[in-house]
Amino acid sequence: MDLAISFAFLLFFPYVAQSQDFEFIFNGFNNSENLTREGASIFKPSGALKLTNATANVTGQAFYTRPIQMFNNKSRSYPNASSFSTSFVFAIRPAATSSRGGYGLAFILSPSTKFPGAQPGHYLGIFSSSNDGNPSNHIFAVEFDTVKGHNETSDSEGNHVGININSMSSNASRPAGYYDKNDDANLEEIILESNKPIRAWIEYDGVERVVNVTISYSLEEIDKPKKPLISRHIDLTPILKETMYVGFSAATGKKTSFHYILAWSFAINGAAPLLNISQLPLPPPSEESSSAFKPQVKVVIAIISAFTLVLLGILFFFTCYKKMTRKESLEDWELDCPHRFKYKDLYAATKGFKESEVIGVGGFGAVYKGIVPATGNEVAVKKIIQNSSQGMREFAAEIESLGRLRHKNLVNLQGWCKHKNDLLIVYDYIPNGGLDSLIFKPRNNFVLTWDARYNILKGVALGLLYLHEEWEQVVIHRDVKSSNVLIDAELNARLGDFGLARLFDHDKLSYTTNVVGTIGYLAPELARTGKVSTSSDVFAYGILLLEVVTGRRPIDNNSFVLVDWLMECQQLGQILDAVDPKLNSTYVVEEVELVLDLGLLCSHHKPEARPTMRQVARILSRDDPIPAVPDWGSVDFRSVSEMNSRSLELISGDMTTRSYPSSSFGGITSSSIDSGR
């Protein structure tokens, strides 16, 4: 009987294993939710995961938050550790530039994310002198160590890679290096603490019971070396527990290094997902450092430096006086940001921010067209004049993460640059400009056809769906409107200006509640409670739908309110009268009706009645029918429109300098609206 069961198990083994497949990938770490950090580890704005800082004897860890099922079957008779594979990119930089650092980092599988009593330094924050070597540790580690081990024979040199089971003395250990494709006899050395990104692959074959460890410099043109650095027969079945945490631990000792993980993927029963090497966060080039020089040397260096400085200062003053005004002075944190542009490049790209290069003006400042000299890429550079540098750092952090958004219906944000109190934001250049100008004031009697309009609206829906649901974080746009929808050469929609509303947090006009948006597109609950959500974006999208069909602005100065007017048309059964006359009756009736109904549904006064962007996208692509518009009840529409038009008064009274059609504003509190000022 027993035999029969085991036989059946062997037969079905592959299927059992596959049912437990699991994988994850981090192409950079931006406050990644699925990661648990311990000790000194932090996320850098660049997306690097930094495990240790410059303090002596610290440890830092990061783990995938959920424990992972490590055994390929639940059978008590034949438990068997599954195959797994992981790939990651790390960098190690000594804290003092002129000397060696310490200690190292390790990839680990551990039954817990806590290591009570674990010691820094040589123990890498995993083991301590009292539990080192104890089989009850159940820890598998691959160490990347930069310091010559002491009290042990196998870790005989610094700069090595080792496989460690339950102990800091390695089962297998090799000097760090890789075998070239064409010469697998010669080991090319890799200096671990060179601050160069290094890729590592760790693979365990659960059938053959072999652990392979491979490393190479992380460059796009370098493939994974064919021959692993270490290939060792080890059965992990007795070592691992059924569920294990997977992650990294690093430690400093008397000497210190920064240990970074830049990207990481992992898979059970399969190859670890491919990392996107071209988009790695960079380890910061320099930061807090503790000098390693002796005091006497320091004095000599100080004297020499002072002399040199005086000389250089004089030289500098005479030769570069004019250029000095354009000199970049970077604060420490700015060095961390891969999306930062150099001011001089943007200056050259826009021909010195020449008037003739201006392609748009708003309350914030101006937008210039530019061509980046080094690459020849066309860009749009938005120059925002801020009076304070307060908030700049938070803003930069936000740009750093928004800079990683990529979708065909978004205007990609390429980067930013701070110059004195000006902030420059660099976007893709989109040739046909804003949707509002194509609809409201087209050049040469150009009329956007119905097909083009429908396609644009679908595109905006996909862009918003990506922001709301498909990216790693929820991004609420907060300023969806026709002037923020740009139209590319193929007449596709590209939603722009996301997240910039934040900028106004530190504006002079900031109030306690921070409502940001544009009059006519503000969801009622937003102005009332200041609570922003994805459904307030849906509201604004609804208004955009109505605008594009009717060719009329959401509100105008003669207290015309588009939504009210459409509701009236609908009640009178004359909804098609509302269609933009410029379309000259050439449109698809069902599509027009669908968009108008959807527009009214999205701009419903109750947030819970509005669809999600996913539903909207499905309705527009005709995958789902449109639900009936819920009863509007006894809502007094006037109160919604009144609020929007009262805010208009407030704006035109207070913010005349910002009354450009495309300007955003910030900082209106519900109380200031209610009081009507």
Ligand SMILES: *[C@@H]1O[C@H](CO)[C@@H](O)[C@H](O)[C@H]1NC(C)=O
């Ligand atoms: C380094 O990390 C430790 C542990 O989190 C912390 O106590 C210490 O202040 C940090 N040092 C620096 C220089 O940030």
Ligand SMILES: *[C@@H]1O[C@H](CO)[C@@H](O)[C@H](O)[C@H]1NC(C)=O
């Ligand atoms: C480990 O390396 C050996 C030697 O190159 C190779 O034959 C084997 O397929 C590798 N196993 C895994 C799981 O990568």
